[in-house]
Amino acid sequence: MAFILDEINKRAKQDPAAFIRECDAEYDAKIRHAADLIEKHREISPVVLMSGPSGSGKTTTSKKLEEELLRRGIKTRALAMDSYFRTVDDNSPKTKDGELDLESPKCVDMELLTEHFHRLARGEAIEVPKYIFAEQRRAAVPSDRIKLGKNDIVIAEGIHALNDELTQANPEALKLYISARSNVEAGGAVCFKGTWMRLVRRVVRDKLFRGASPEYTLSIWANVRRGEKHNISPFKDKADWKFDSSFPYEVCVMKSVAQKLFANIPESCERCDELRSIAPAFDLFETIDPKLLLPDSLLTEFLGGGKYKY
Secondary structure (H helix, E strand, O other), X not given: OEEEHHHHHHHHHHOHHHHHHHHHHHHHHHHHHHHHHHHHHOOOOOEEEEEOOOOOOHHHHHHHHHHHHHHOOOOEEEEEHHHHEOOOOOOOOEOOOOOEOOOOHHHEOHHHHHHHHHHHHOOOOEEEOOEEOOOOEEOOOOOEEEOOOOOOEEEEEOOOOOOHHHHOOOOOOEEEEEEOOXXXXXXXXXXXXXXXXHHHHHHXXXXXXXXXXXXXXXXXXXXXXXXXXXXXXXXXXXXXXXXEOOXXXXXXXXXXXXXXXXXXXXXXXXXXXXXXOHHHHHHHOOOOOHHHOOOOOOXXXXXXXXXXXX
């Protein structure tokens, strides 16, 4: 699916608030459909695996699913796969340049995850590991204790959630995939890629909330994309349901914050010419004030100011 630039700009000028509400309502319909699938499937397995590449909005989508399921009397426990990272040592996976490859599924303790899924399905309690990212090691004490009740489900969210190693060991789990997949077209040609939307989200979030400069995020993007193509995209068709987390109004909202962050692309960045084409592409779009976003908008995961805590 592609969004049409002329239609986006028309709606952005006429009534931007209504434009946002309409698009968000369409996404909420996707949430309800996924909740339907989870509700029907929970008698088979209480485990839901949610995967997607960086900047897809997995965390907010999980929170929205949790709210929808709670309205149906189903309690959700979230399980971040990042908690199951292995302590970094000499056996940790490396990139071709010899750097630690944090995009590799080998960084995740799949065996412990599978054991925990099986114990949860049997009604047993688990102790979720705690990972100290600043020290790249697993803590001696757990981060949480989880036990599922009769109507409870657990959503395990992470970029490797649909990896064969995990899904083959947990064949009954329901599988969801999420990514910003829609391009924007003008005159039949792509003027803003779906992958650019994810990069914009990540650059803005990293700058606002993670203390990372745009230069740093842009410098690692090519490696992130290689990791996605090798470790995430090959498994997306295993999903029982796919979310497209792109929004037609998105570039209009993000441009007021993002455009200046893309103003200076380092020569050292891989695919430098493509990255430099993003900043001027913002000029094609009308501007929408981010203050018009609804409190539960997925974009607040990257811009802040929403109802959810991250």
